[in-house]
Amino acid sequence: MKPRKSYGRFMTVVVMAALLLVTALAPGALAQRGRPTRPPTTPPPPPTQPPPPSYNAADREFVEMMIPHHYQALLMSQMAPARSNNAELRALASRIDVEQGLEISMMQGWQSTNGLPVTNAQMAYEHMLQMPEMLEAMGMATPAEMSALSASSGAAFDRLYLELMIEHHNGAVDMLVHVLSHGQDTNLQFWATDMLTAQSIQIWQMEQMLAEMT
Amino acid sequence: MQTSMHGRKRRPAARAVTALVGALVLMLGIASPAAAQADLEPGEIASSRNLRLVHNIPRTGVSANDIHSDLAFHGDLLIQGTYGGLNFYDISRPLQPKLIQQIACPGGQGDPTVSPDGTLVFMSVDAPRSDSSCNSSSSSAANPDAWEGVRIFDISDLSNPQYVAAVRTDCGSHTHTLVPGETDDVLYLYVSSYGPNANFPNCQPPHDSISIIEVPLDDPASASVIAKPNLFPDGGAPGTAGCHDITVVPELEIAGGACMGEGVLLNISDPTDPYVIERVTDPNFAFWHSATFSNDFSKVIFTDELGGGSAATCREDLYPERGADAIFDIVGEGDDRELVFRSYFKIPRHQTNQENCVAHNGSIIPVDGRDLFVQSWYQGGVSVIDFTDSDNPVEIAWFDRGRLQPQQLGGSWSAYWYNGYIYSSDITQGLDVLRFFGDGDVAQARRIELDHFNAQTQYHIDTNTRGRG
Numbered sequence: 001m002k003p004r005k006s007y008g009r010f011m012t013v014v015v016m017a018a019l020l021l022v023t024a025l026a027p028g029a030l031a032q033r034g035r036p037t038r039p040p041t042t043p044p045p046p047p048t049q050p051p052p053p054s055y056n057a058a059d060r061e062f063v064e065m066m067i068p069h070h071y072q073a074l075l076m077s078q079m080a081p082a083r084s085n086n087a088e089l090r091a092l093a094s095r096i097d098v099e100q101g102l103e104i105s106m107m108q109g110w111q112s113t114n115g116l117p118v119t120n121a122q123m124a125y126e127h128m129l130q131m132p133e134m135l136e137a138m139g140m141a142t143p144a145e146m147s148a149l150s151a152s153s154g155a156a157f158d159r160l161y162l163e164l165m166i167e168h169h170n171g172a173v174d175m176l177v178h179v180l181s182h183g184q185d186t187n188l189q190f191w192a193t194d195m196l197t198a199q200s201i202q203i204w205q206m207e208q209m210l211a212e213m214t
Numbered sequence: 215m216q217t218s219m220h221g222r223k224r225r226p227a228a229r230a231v232t233a234l235v236g237a238l239v240l241m242l243g244i245a246s247p248a249a250a251q252a253d254l255e256p257g258e259i260a261s262s263r264n265l266r267l268v269h270n271i272p273r274t275g276v277s278a279n280d281i282h283s284d285l286a287f288h289g290d291l292l293i294q295g296t297y298g299g300l301n302f303y304d305i306s307r308p309l310q311p312k313l314i315q316q317i318a319c320p321g322g323q324g325d326p327t328v329s330p331d332g333t334l335v336f337m338s339v340d341a342p343r344s345d346s347s348c349n350s351s352s353s354s355a356a357n358p359d360a361w362e363g364v365r366i367f368d369i370s371d372l373s374n375p376q377y378v379a380a381v382r383t384d385c386g387s388h389t390h391t392l393v394p395g396e397t398d399d400v401l402y403l404y405v406s407s408y409g410p411n412a413n414f415p416n417c418q419p420p421h422d423s424i425s426i427i428e429v430p431l432d433d434p435a436s437a438s439v440i441a442k443p444n445l446f447p448d449g450g451a452p453g454t455a456g457c458h459d460i461t462v463v464p465e466l467e468i469a470g471g472a473c474m475g476e477g478v479l480l481n482i483s484d485p486t487d488p489y490v491i492e493r494v495t496d497p498n499f500a501f502w503h504s505a506t507f508s509n510d511f512s513k514v515i516f517t518d519e520l521g522g523g524s525a526a527t528c529r530e531d532l533y534p535e536r537g538a539d540a541i542f543d544i545v546g547e548g549d550d551r552e553l554v555f556r557s558y559f560k561i562p563r564h565q566t567n568q569e570n571c572v573a574h575n576g577s578i579i580p581v582d583g584r585d586l587f588v589q590s591w592y593q594g595g596v597s598v599i600d601f602t603d604s605d606n607p608v609e610i611a612w613f614d615r616g617r618l619q620p621q622q623l624g625g626s627w628s629a630y631w632y633n634g635y636i637y638s639s640d641i642t643q644g645l646d647v648l649r650f651f652g653d654g655d656v657a658q659a660r661r662i663e664l665d666h667f668n669a670q671t672q673y674h675i676d677t678n679t680r681g682r683g
Binding site for chain 2: 106198
């Protein structure tokens, strides 16, 4: 499934040639003699250069999609403190809030470092809410489901939160597997593995919690 | 010598940074920090008075654009891993280290260890490659023919390093730990990796295991995986699937494991058959990342790598117990040892939202009668803490740079004490050499010499320097 791209509000992305971040240099050369460095007596602040562009379309689309996807997880999780009486669920929601909030910033930072337009999480999310097929493909809650979640409380909230978030995480796992299989950006590959680990942990936790409730 | 615990040289107005923060921290429904504190301008360096940068070697040569990662030491040789290979420095004169050799062999993260006799260097590769050669290109975990694992180089003649073996491991090698064998002619590598998924042919679930590579020292080319012990037969804590990093204590035949969802102690009396003897979880921990024991092995510091090293977790009013160190006392003996939580530590200096920052790799500074730990915090810099009182860890020294410009991931990946100096491997700045000053026992520490050092293979360091020249 390839999510449709219809973010007309974003500028045309200047897609730089996707280069590998690290490529073997001289073919056949294993070792190179190091050049002696002239030791500075006081280290001047060295000019920092960003690495050459290293992403491909799969990387770029993953980030564009995952930012609003995470944003919904934040909105859902931020409902928990006022609606849930379950300490374990509130702790999990707080964890998701913290981690995915940080990850949104990380991903926006990645876009910025790579010279890509930075996705506005809220705007992209609201745009996505109007595309039911995309929501379904990504395991996201529909506007009706979000309203139902907001209107619920106590055990009913807990159950609905878990059901929606499990679906949400499963959608994320699909997207992560996709970028791990088709992307090439070094940093994203490592992040995606970490996110895959964290979200798989949470799916397991949530299924346990749900099983205990029924 | 005066020590200052936390201080800022200047506190410039946060004007431009606030604007940047406003642009980047977008309407998350969480209140952004009212004013992002910019403690240092880009390019500025600051430190406490008792920790000084004495030398920097920028990235250069074949790894000039690669992320620089972890360190290992043998005699006067410093080995630095990068995502593009290995750097070798002569540190016989620590104030003027020299880059003397580089190996170009891409595949992150480049976690290195060195054999006790100094002839072999091991390098972790956790990025699926087209093949095991140094000419490989990037591949994907979905490719059944992709290679990731541990590379073995013979550096007996450093002017002509030899790539002698490539050992593939399931899910690659994110980190590895050198474990001495029961005889001198063999050693083992505990390979830690994670991220299993049904779609990845060489990284299938459940992967609650580590891979153990046996390296015959007279024939390293024949190194191979001899065991894949399942450390968590019951599945472990939620989603624990293997470990992130393991630190072994050969003298006590135990190890500490940071295994994403939990921290563990292991019995390694048979190094080929480790097993878990104690497990702890913590609701504040997102990602159990590494373990370091105190010099007398009565305590262990676990680190939480919230955000994977790429997130700005050192923000002013947020998360003091997340992305931090957790200090545990070890009580009991043998397989009945238990981990008792004591306290958290996180650096008190807040970093900007553009600076990735979280607890990362460090090592013990051997000072008689005290528990000191030097540690990297990415763009949070380098920090030295005194955790002699497990309940009240205190920072006693620090070093920091202003945020990188343009914004990018960076900072100190590892900071270790070795033979009187602190060496910090910086993701974008290359290699920093720092001098830690103090009087009394701290000054004595500068005279202690190790003959080699791998951070995850801990030995008790004799702090009695009386009589040494």
